[in-house]
Structures are given as structure tokens and as C-alpha cells.
Amino acid sequence: MNAAATQLIARRVLLVAITVVFLLPVAWLISTAYKPSSQIFSIPPRLGFTPTLEQFRSVFSYFHVWSLLKSSLIISGGSVILSLLLGVPAGYSLARSRSRLASLCAYFFLAIRMVPAVAALIPFYMVMRDIGLLGTWWAVIIINTMLNCAFVTWMMFSYFRSLPPELEEAAMTDGCTQMGAFLKVAVPSARSGMIASALFCIMFSWNDFLYPMFLTRLDTKPLSVALLTAYGTKDITWGTLGALAHFSTVPIVLMALFLNRYFVQGATNGVQ
Amino acid sequence: MTALSDACILAASEDARIWTMARKYTMTDTELPVAVPRQILRSRRDNSFGYFVRRRYFLLFLALPAFVYVMIVGVGPLARGAWYSLFDYNLQRPARTRFAGLDNYITVFTDQSSLLAIYNTFLFTIVGVTVQLILGFGIALLLWRDDRFNRTCLAFLLIPATITPLVVGLIFKGLLGADYGMVGHLLANAGIGPEGGLLSDGRTALWVLIAIDCWEWTPLMALILLAGLKALPVDVLEAARADGATATQRFARIILPLMLPSVFLALILRVMDAFRVFDTVFVTTGGGPGDATQTLMLLAVKEGLSFFNIGYASAIGNVTIAFIAIMASILVLAVRRTDVRING
Amino acid sequence: MAQITFHDVSKLYEGSYPAVHNLNLDIRDGEFMVLVGPSGCGKSTALRMVAGLEEITSGELRINGVRSNDLSPRDRDIAMVFQSYALYPHLTVAENIAFGLRVRGFEREEVTRKVKQTAELLELTEYLDRKPAKLSGGQRQRVAMGRALVRSPNAFLMDEPLSNLDARLRGQMRSEISKLQRMTAVTTIYVTHDQVEAMTMGERVAVMNKGTLQQLDTPRALYDRPKNLFVASFIGTPPVNFLRGVLISAEGGPAVRMGSFTLGLGGRFGGLGPRDGQQVIAGIRPEAFRIADGAVPGLNVAAAFVEDLGATLLLHLDSPEAEVVPASVVEDDVDLEAVRPRLRAVVDGSLKITSGDRLVLTVDPAAIHLFDASTGDAL
Numbered sequence: 001m002n003a004a005a006t007q008l009i010a011r012r013v014l015l016v017a018i019t020v021v022f023l024l025p026v027a028w029l030i031s032t033a034y035k036p037s038s039q040i041f042s043i044p045p046r047l048g049f050t051p052t053l054e055q056f057r058s059v060f061s062y063f064h065v066w067s068l069l070k071s072s073l074i075i076s077g078g079s080v081i082l083s084l085l086l087g088v089p090a091g092y093s094l095a096r097s098r099s100r101l102a103s104l105c106a107y108f109f110l111a112i113r114m115v116p117a118v119a120a121l122i123p124f125y126m127v128m129r130d131i132g133l134l135g136t137w138w139a140v141i142i143i144n145t146m147l148n149c150a151f152v153t154w155m156m157f158s159y160f161r162s163l164p165p166e167l168e169e170a171a172m173t174d175g176c177t178q179m180g181a182f183l184k185v186a187v188p189s190a191r192s193g194m195i196a197s198a199l200f201c202i203m204f205s206w207n208d209f210l211y212p213m214f215l216t217r218l219d220t221k222p223l224s225v226a227l228l229t230a231y232g233t234k235d236i237t238w239g240t241l242g243a244l245a246h247f248s249t250v251p252i253v254l255m256a257l258f259l260n261r262y263f264v265q266g267a268t269n270g271v272q
Numbered sequence: 273m274t275a276l277s278d279a280c281i282l283a284a285s286e287d288a289r290i291w292t293m294a295r296k297y298t299m300t301d302t303e304l305p306v307a308v309p310r311q312i313l314r315s316r317r318d319n320s321f322g323y324f325v326r327r328r329y330f331l332l333f334l335a336l337p338a339f340v341y342v343m344i345v346g347v348g349p350l351a352r353g354a355w356y357s358l359f360d361y362n363l364q365r366p367a368r369t370r371f372a373g374l375d376n377y378i379t380v381f382t383d384q385s386s387l388l389a390i391y392n393t394f395l396f397t398i399v400g401v402t403v404q405l406i407l408g409f410g411i412a413l414l415l416w417r418d419d420r421f422n423r424t425c426l427a428f429l430l431i432p433a434t435i436t437p438l439v440v441g442l443i444f445k446g447l448l449g450a451d452y453g454m455v456g457h458l459l460a461n462a463g464i465g466p467e468g469g470l471l472s473d474g475r476t477a478l479w480v481l482i483a484i485d486c487w488e489w490t491p492l493m494a495l496i497l498l499a500g501l502k503a504l505p506v507d508v509l510e511a512a513r514a515d516g517a518t519a520t521q522r523f524a525r526i527i528l529p530l531m532l533p534s535v536f537l538a539l540i541l542r543v544m545d546a547f548r549v550f551d552t553v554f555v556t557t558g559g560g561p562g563d564a565t566q567t568l569m570l571l572a573v574k575e576g577l578s579f580f581n582i583g584y585a586s587a588i589g590n591v592t593i594a595f596i597a598i599m600a601s602i603l604v605l606a607v608r609r610t611d612v613r614i615n616g
Numbered sequence: 617m618a619q620i621t622f623h624d625v626s627k628l629y630e631g632s633y634p635a636v637h638n639l640n641l642d643i644r645d646g647e648f649m650v651l652v653g654p655s656g657c658g659k660s661t662a663l664r665m666v667a668g669l670e671e672i673t674s675g676e677l678r679i680n681g682v683r684s685n686d687l688s689p690r691d692r693d694i695a696m697v698f699q700s701y702a703l704y705p706h707l708t709v710a711e712n713i714a715f716g717l718r719v720r721g722f723e724r725e726e727v728t729r730k731v732k733q734t735a736e737l738l739e740l741t742e743y744l745d746r747k748p749a750k751l752s753g754g755q756r757q758r759v760a761m762g763r764a765l766v767r768s769p770n771a772f773l774m775d776e777p778l779s780n781l782d783a784r785l786r787g788q789m790r791s792e793i794s795k796l797q798r799m800t801a802v803t804t805i806y807v808t809h810d811q812v813e814a815m816t817m818g819e820r821v822a823v824m825n826k827g828t829l830q831q832l833d834t835p836r837a838l839y840d841r842p843k844n845l846f847v848a849s850f851i852g853t854p855p856v857n858f859l860r861g862v863l864i865s866a867e868g869g870p871a872v873r874m875g876s877f878t879l880g881l882g883g884r885f886g887g888l889g890p891r892d893g894q895q896v897i898a899g900i901r902p903e904a905f906r907i908a909d910g911a912v913p914g915l916n917v918a919a920a921f922v923e924d925l926g927a928t929l930l931l932h933l934d935s936p937e938a939e940v941v942p943a944s945v946v947e948d949d950v951d952l953e954a955v956r957p958r959l960r961a962v963v964d965g966s967l968k969i970t971s972g973d974r975l976v977l978t979v980d981p982a983a984i985h986l987f988d989a990s991t992g993d994a995l
Contacts, residue, residue, distance in 0.1 A: 011414055012421060014414060015411075015414055015415070015421075015422070015425050016425070018411065018414075018429070019425050019428050019429055022428075022429055022431070022432055022487065022490075022491065023428060023431060023432075025432075025440075025443045025444065025447060025487070026431060026432065026435065026443070028443065028446075028447060029439070029443045029446075032446070086337050086338040086341055087338055089334035089335065089337070089338070090334060090335045090337070090338035090339065092334060093331040093332070093334035093335035094335060096331060097328075097331045105335070105339070109338075109342065111597075112342060112346055113544070114544050114593065114596050114597065114600060115346070115593060116548045116568075116569055116572070116589055116592050116593065116596075117548070117550070118550075118569060118572045118573050118576065118585070118589055119350055119353050119572075119586065119589030119590065119592070119593060120346060120349040120350050120353065121576075121577075122353060122356075122576050122577070122582055122585065122586065123348075123349035123350075123352035123353045123356070124345075127349065142345055143345065145341070145345070146341065146342055146345040146346045147346075149338050149341060149342065150338075150342055150346070153338050164700065164702070166698045167702050167704065167705075169669050169689070169696070169698070169702070170696065170698060170702040170704075170763075171704075171715070172668075172669075172689040172690055173667055173668075173669075173689045173690070173692075173694060173695065173696045173773075174715050174716035174763070174767070175690050175716050175719040175720045176690065176719050177688075178326070178327060178330045178688075179330070180719065182334070184719075185704060188706045189705065189706065203434060206436070207435075207436040207437065207438070209436070209438050209551065210550065210551070210573075214577065224436055224438055227436070227438055227439065227442070228438055228555065231442060231555070238446055241442060245439045245442065248436055249435050249436065249439055252434050252435070252436075253431055253434050253435065256427075256430060256431070257427055257428075257431075260423070260426075260427040260430070263430065263434075264426070264495060264499075267492060267495050267496060267499075268495060268496055268499030321686070322685065322686025322687075323668060323686050323687055323688035323689075323691075324671040324686065325686075326688070
């Protein structure tokens with residue numbers, strides 16, 4: 001076996017080891033959902049266990065799981081759709097505009113991301129209270145959309161800048177109106193950028209708990225908040241939490257795995 | 273807005289083209305061919321509906337909704353928050369609001385727990401991001417070749433980054449508890465670390481939090497650096513190889529300098545996020561024990577949403593923004609400088 | 617059908633150099649006009665101004681006599697072939713070609729019919745269902761042409777459409793494009809940096825440099841009567857030789873003296889009056905040189921390097937007596953040549969000349985171009 005092959009194998013083994021180490025905590029969490037409560041924190045801790053679904057049963061008895069899921073879905077979905085509607089045209093416009101102001105604007109949208117969540121939370125909370133939207137999904141969707149559409153604008157700005165404008169120019173000399181060229185040529189070409197943006201928006205909205213914690217009520221609570229408030233309640237055990245965490249974690253993980261191409265693209269956006 | 277609506281009207285009338293010939297603007301004396309389209313002509317000076325003007329309005333129209341939305345929903349509350357920070361304003365005693373000028377900000381920089389929070393946040397950010405950078409670079413180098421195996425590995429490695437930070441906190445809380453956590457119990461039995469578990473002692477808790485952050489975000493760092501590696505010009509690397517450089521030499525003299533822009537970019541992103549850490553810390557230690565792991569964000573939330581000191585909390589938030597802005601600017605400048613140095 | 621006129625057209629970028637400066641150009645209906653020049657000379661910008669993709673800062677563009685500065689590309693009814701082809705990646709070849717027709721609302725059967733026609737013309741019929749990613753460079757180029765042809769527009773605008781093809785394909789497509797244009801008789805503006813393309817395809821050629829029009833003429837006239845140093849050096853391969861000289865009056869009439877070589881000019885410049893002592897630069901094309909038999913005095917040169925091209929020999933010559941002006945000095949800014957420039961001459965391939973030989977060259981006075989040494993303009 002030559003040197004190159006040994007190197008390759010060594011590298012791969014090392015990678016697998018690293019991956020396993022990184023996944024162990026996740027594996028632990030997933031496994032707690034299938035262990036009977038007595039075996040989760042046995043003293044001393046053991047690796048083996050008898051699989052059971054009792055944790056899932058108790059999750060359903062303690063929580064309105066479907067309601068929580070529904071809330072999470074509505075919040076994430078609503079925010080993603082609005083953000084794309086706002087952000088994609090904005091990103092396109094900034095990318096195609098030839099003025100220096102456009103670049104500055106793009107950086108402005110990026111800078112919004114720098115803002116710590118809590119800084120806007122309190123004033124926003126009070127505004128929502130005044131309008132009467134406090135406790136509805138809309139409150140969370142509105143604030144999430146703000147952050148997400150800034151992100152989408154920045155991402156699509158980067159993305160459209162890398163697409164040659166010739167395609168749209170060809171469309172316009174072929175007879176498209178400006179809006180026509182945008183919708184028929186630019187947007188279809190930007191599909192992968194949009195999917196990547198959408199993925200990140202969903203991830204953010206689904207995982208966020210600070211805003212929903214203060215802006216929703218009992219019936220509009222999403223999964224993330226339920227997880228937090230459940231922890232520390234005396235009736236809720238780790239097993240139940242693990243089962244609940246399934247609903248919170250698994251959809252996103254699966255999405256990231258299957259749409260990995262887009263996740264990668266979105267995360268490395270801007271690195272030439 | 274009339275120019276905008278006029279532009280819309282004209283765009284709509286494009287299909288109802290009625291072109292009129294205006295002789296005085298033609299200076300050729302050739303016969304005009306039979307089926308020449310006729311055009312609505314404005315006066316020479318007035319091209320307010322000309323195509324290029326329309327295009328500018330069109331682009332503005334596309335960008336405006338997002339901009340307005342962000343201004344109203346984002347900048348508005350932020351500005352309001354900044355305004356509050358100038359007041360001694362407590363939601364529970366609204367009647368006792370009074371203008372305090374910069375008092376809140378002075379408190380941020382003089383109060384014991386606030387200073388500790390600043391210290392903790394900086395320590396957390398700098399140490400954490402540095403470790404993530406080094407480890408991430410190593411992983412990126414391992415993943416450099418683009419094949420199926422590596423891509424799958426990367427996909428799995430990114431899982432920690434996709435998990436709700438809240439859940440991440442819960443996982444480690446469960447693992448590290450000395451009483452029944454798998455890891456915690458082992459450590460306690462072996463006599464390593466404090467008796468109550470690593471999270472229970474003020475001195476070790478912050479380091480554990482840093483480690484958790486590294487667990488969560490190193491793969492993402494690796495991803496960004498990997499993209500940078502893949503963007504390196506292949507011919508330059510091959511030339512170095514042909515010139516006889518060893519792997520270490522290639523790394524130090526070629527790869528690292530050329531990677532500096534990517535490194536700084538990754539740093540910017542991670543520093544911005546690490547400085548604002550909240551979810552994981554909130555769930556694992558809640559800032560404790562005592563104030564030991566209090567970060568700026570935690571302090572702000574505690575002050576604002578537990579004690580209702582809106583003014584003070586806003587001030588903390590603004591100070592955080594200022595710190596982030598300064599760090600980001602330094603890093604952006606560094607990116608520009610290295611970019612110029614590399615690419616001329 | 618379109619007659620296109622540039623009237624004092626300029627384009628300035630914010631606070632910097634003009635990309636196009638006071639361009640006056642008249643393109644006749646049905647003509648094949650080539651815009652040629654080095655990179656950055658403004659030819660692509662001028663083309664895009666006709667298309668409506670670049671804003672005109674001052675001056676007037678007229679299409680069929682009507683001021684068109686502010687018309688959208690859509691309203692100008694022109695078809696453009698881009699250097700990168702700009703094919704819609706998500707559409708098939710057939711859909712790409714049909715795009716312009718569909719957008720303008722043509723009936724489905726008519727669209728299909730026209731697409732088929734155009735595809736047959738360009739030999740694309742078997743690729744109609746493929747997407748651009750699955751085509752070769754030459755095929756993509758033909759799809760781009762097809763997209764323009766199918767529409768029967770007022771004018772064709774082509775922006776270096778052949779520069780991404782390999783040399784063989786390029787030669788083939790050159791004749792295809794010329795043929796198609798003659799067939800359709802549509803006004804065509806063709807932009808290229810390759811002077812060979814310009815000379816072989818254009819009815820009239822506009823040579824541009826640094827945003828200004830240098831000369832507008834037929835290819836033959838550009839070759840025979842270049843108006844200034846730039847045009848003389850740009851047109852023709854191998855490039856023209858420039859020698860520094862001075863006008864004198866000799867017994868036979870006016871003559872030009874280059875170093876120790878004096879060439880009588882015969883009656884050619886008689887009408888310009890006595891210009892004794894005027895500093896000139898003489899332009900002599902490599903193919904204009906003749907090897908002199910010892911009897912007639914000529915330019916003494918030494919062969920530094922001989923390239924055998926088969927039918928001809930390309931000689932690189934050192935001329936110790938006459939001062940050779942490098943063409944790059946003519947284009948200001950960059951002074952490229954630190955080394956003493958050489959003369960180039962093209963002679964019959966059967967001559968036995970090797971490196972180191974001393975030769976005497978002569979030139980037919982009718983084939984010499986004279987330029988004022990300070991302004992660079994032709995005399």
C-alpha cells in the first residue's frame with residue numbers, strides 16, 4: 001500500500017472519529033427519548049437500555065404537541081414567505097443598481113444582523129401591546145421577518161452580483177419589460193440562492209425562542225418556548241424533554257442534511 | 273410619488289404604443305420608410321419618462337418595500353430603545369421616569385456585575401472564536417478534497433450547528449450534571465473538577481460554556497474556511513509543489529496568506545454571533561452560579577425583562593452594539609488590507 | 617430596416633474618463649458595419665448604446681431619424697448577440713430561440729414554424745430539445761444567432777460573438793455570418809477587436825481608439841489610406857513599420873530622408889506645397905519592402921532573425937541608419953519597448969536569406985504612408 005493510500009485512510013479515519021465525537025451528544029439526546037425514565041440517569045451511567053416509546057406517550061399527554069408544531073410551522077413558514085417576497089427583489093435591485101449607494105444599502109442590511117435581539121425586543125413588545133397583536137403569531141412573524149428579510153436581501157445581493165446581467169439584457173432586447181426580465185429570467189436563475197436563503201430563515205425562526213417567549217400566549221406558543229418552560233417543571237423528566245426535543249430538532253436536521261448543498265452555499269455566501 | 277405613478281402609467285401604456293412623428297427632431301432628409309413606428313415624443317430636454325429614468329425607478333420600487341419594512345420594524349424600535357436608554361425608566365414604576373442622560377451608560381461601565389459581564393463576554397468571544405478557528409481550519413484541511421465521503425462527513429458534522437441552541441444547552445446540562453450526567457458522573461468519580469459538576473463552579477463554568485460553543489460552531493467555521501480553501505487558485509498551489517515546497521512550507525507561505533480574507537470573514541461572522549450569545553448560557557447556567565457566567569446579553573435580558581429596568585437594559589444593548597460595530601469594523605478593515613495585499 | 621446615426625454622442629462615467637467621446641457615425645440601412653479597436657476603445661459601449669443598455673450622457677442617437685436615447689431596449693426592436701451568448705440556462709434551445717417571439721405575443725403555430733425555419737438554417741434541428749449546458753461552444757453560438765435571426769428585427773447588434781470560439785470554428789462562422797447578413801439584408805453592427813474579422817466582414821469599418829472614432833472607411837481604404845498613425849498600426853498584419861524622417865526638396869521633387877536613405881516621392885505629394893524640413897514618420901508595410909539590387913541606393917539593414925513561413929519569409933531586421941519608431945510609442949501612456957525596435961519585412965519564400973545577412977531594401981513611393989511627426993495625422 002503506497003503512501004498516498006495510507007494517507008487517505010488515515011485522514012478518513014480521523015474524520016470519522018471527529019464526526020463521531022461531534023455527534024455523540026446529539027446521539028445521547030435522541031437516545032433519551034427511547035429510554036424508560038429509570039434508565040436515563042442511572043447511577044452509575046450505563047450505555048445499554050431497553051427501548052420504549054413511553055416517553056413519547058408522556059410527551060403527548062403533557063403537551064399539545066400538534067399545537068406546538070403548528071405554531072412553529074406557522075411562524076417559520078410565514079416569516080420565510082414574507083422575507084423572500086421582500087428580500088429577493090431588494091437583493092436583485094441592489095445588485096443591478098450601479099450607484100454606490102446600493103452597496104452601502106446592502107451593508108446596511110447585513111448590519112441589521114449584528115443587532116442583538118434583546119435591543120429591539122422591549123420596544124417592539126410595547127408596540128405590539130399597544131396595537132393589540134401581542135400574543136398572536138403575527139407579532140413573532142413580523143419581527144422575525146425583519147431579521148430574515150435583511151438576511152435574504154444580503155444573500156440575494158451577493159448571489160445576483162455573481163450572475164452576469166447579460167441574461168436580463170438579452171431578455172430585455174428580446175422584448176421583455178423590466179419586470180418581465182426580472183420574473184422570467186432573473187428569478188428562475190436564482191433558484192438555488194433562494195432555497196439557501198429560505199433554509200436559513202426557517203432555521204432561524206424555528207430555533208428562536210427569545211422573541212416567541214415574550215410575544216406569544218399559551219395557544220400560540222411554538223416548540224422552542226415549550227422546551228424551555230418545560231424544563232425545570234417538576235413533572236417533566238429528561239425523557240419527556242428528549243422526546244419533545246425530537247420534534248424541535250429532527251425536522252431541521254433532516255432538512256439540513258437533504259438540502260446540504262444549499263446549506264453550504266448559504267453559509268459560505270460571500271467567500272469568493 | 274407622482275413621478276413613480278407616472279412611470280407606472282407609461283409602462284402600462286407600452287403595449288398601447290402610439291408613436292407620433294415629430295418632424296422638427298429629425299435632421300436627416302432621407303425619406304422615411306413606409307411602416308415606421310411612430311413615437312410619443314417629449315421635448316428634447318424632458319426625458320422624465322425615458323427608459324433609463326424608468327429603470328432607476330423600477331429598481332427603487334423593488335428595493336423599497338424591504339427597506340421601509342426594516343426601517344419601521346427594526347430601526348424604529350432600536351431608535352426607541354436608544355431613546356429609553358437615556359432615561360431612568362422602570363416599567364413597574366412608570367411614574368418615576370426621569371431623564372438620566374448618560375447615567376445608564378456610566379453604570380454599565382462602573383457597576384460590578386456589569387463589568388464582570390463585559391469581561392466574561394469578551395473572554396468567551398475571543399477564546400472561543402480562536403479555538404474554533406484553529407480547530408475549524410484543521411478540519412477544513414482534512415476535508416479539502418472534494419469527494420462523496422468528505423461531503424457526507426461535512427453534512428453530518430454540521431448537525432450541531434442546526435440544533436436549537438436551547439436544546440444544545442439542555443444536552444450539556446444533562447450530560448455534565450455531577451449527580452446523574454454520564455460525563456459529569458464520570459468526572460466527579462475520577463475526582464476531576466469541582467464536586468457539583470463542572471457547571472456548578474464559577475471558575476470552571478465559563479470554560480465549559482466556551483467548550484460548548486466550540487462544539488456547536490466549529491463545524492460551521494470549518495465550512496466557511498473550506499469554501500475559502502476551495503477558492504484558492506489551484507495553479508499557484510501546483511506551482512509551489514513543482515517548486516519543491518513541503519506541505520508545511522506550502523501551508524505557511526502560500527495557503528495561510530491567501531486564506532487571510534476568508535479567515536477574517538469567518539472571524540467577523542463568528543465574533544458577531546459569539547458576542548451576542550444568549551440561548552445556550554441561559555439554559556445551562558442562567559448566568560450563574562451567581563454572576564460568574566453572566567454575559568452582556570443575559571444581563572440585558574435580566575435587567576429588562578426580570579427587573580423591568582428598560583432604560584438600563586437598553587443602554588446595555590446599545591453598548592453591545594457599539595462593541596460589535598467596533599470589532600466588525602476592525603476586521604473589515606483587515607479584510608480590505610489583506611485583500612489589497614494579495615490581489616494588488 | 618434601420619438607419620442608425622450617432623450625433624455627437626458621448627458617454628462619461630461619473631467623474632472620470634469618457635468611454636465614448638463625441639462619436640459621429642452614420643450607419644446605412646442594410647449595411648454591415650464593423651466597429652473595431654483595442655480593448656477599452658469604446659466600441660462595445662457604443663454598441664450597447666444602440667441597444668439601449670447604456671445610458672447616453674450627451675448627444676443624440678437616432679434610429680430611422682427618430683431620437684432614441686430614451687427608448688427601452690424593448691422598443692427599439694433590435695436583436696443582440698452577446699459575447700458570452702447569454703442563453704437562458706433553464707430553457708431548451710427551441711425555447712431560447714422562441715423567447716423573443718413568445719414575449720411579443722406571437723401565435724403558437726407561427727412561433728413553432730419560425731423556430732423550425734431558423735433551426736434548419738443554422739443546422740440546430742437535432743438540438744432543439746437540449747438545454748444550453750449540454751451544447752458545445754459552437755452550438756451555443758449558433759443558438760445565440762438563431763435567437764437574433766428569428767425575430768426579423770430592425771438591426772442586428774453583435775458584440776464579439778466569435779471571440780470565444782477556436783480559430784477554425786471562427787473562420788467558418790465568419791463566412792456564415794456574412795452570408796446570413798447578405799441574405800436577410802438587415803442592418804448589422806458588429807464589434808470586434810480582431811482586425812482580420814473587421815477587414816474580411818465589414819462593408820465599412822469604423823476604427824476606434826480611446827473613445828474616439830479614428831477613421832470610418834471601407835477596408836480597402838483603411839489599408840491603403842490610413843488617416844493617422846493609430847489606424848496604420850492597427851490595420852494589417854504583420855503591423856506596419858514606422859521610420860522617422862524629414863521632408864526635403866531634392867532634384868526630382870519632394871523626397872523623404874530617413875537616416876541615410878532618401879526616397880523620392882515623385883508626384884504624389886506635389887500638391888501639398890514645399891514643406892522642406894517637416895518632421896515626419898514614414899509608414900511602410902512589411903509587404904511593401906523590396907530587396908534592392910546593389911545598383912539603386914536603399915535602406916541598409918541586417919537580418920537579425922528570419923521566420924520561414926513557407927510561401928513567404930518574415931524578416932526581422934536591424935536598421936542602423938534609420939530610426940525605427942516603435943508602434944507603442946504612438947499609443948501614448950505605455951512605453952513598452954526598451955529594446956531597439958526592429959523592422960519587419962515580408963519577402964518571397966524562395967529567397968535564400970539567413971540571419972546575419974546584410975540587405976538593401978527599397979520601397980515603391982506609392983506604397984509609403986507619411987504622417988506628421990507631432991500630430992500623427994496623415995499628410
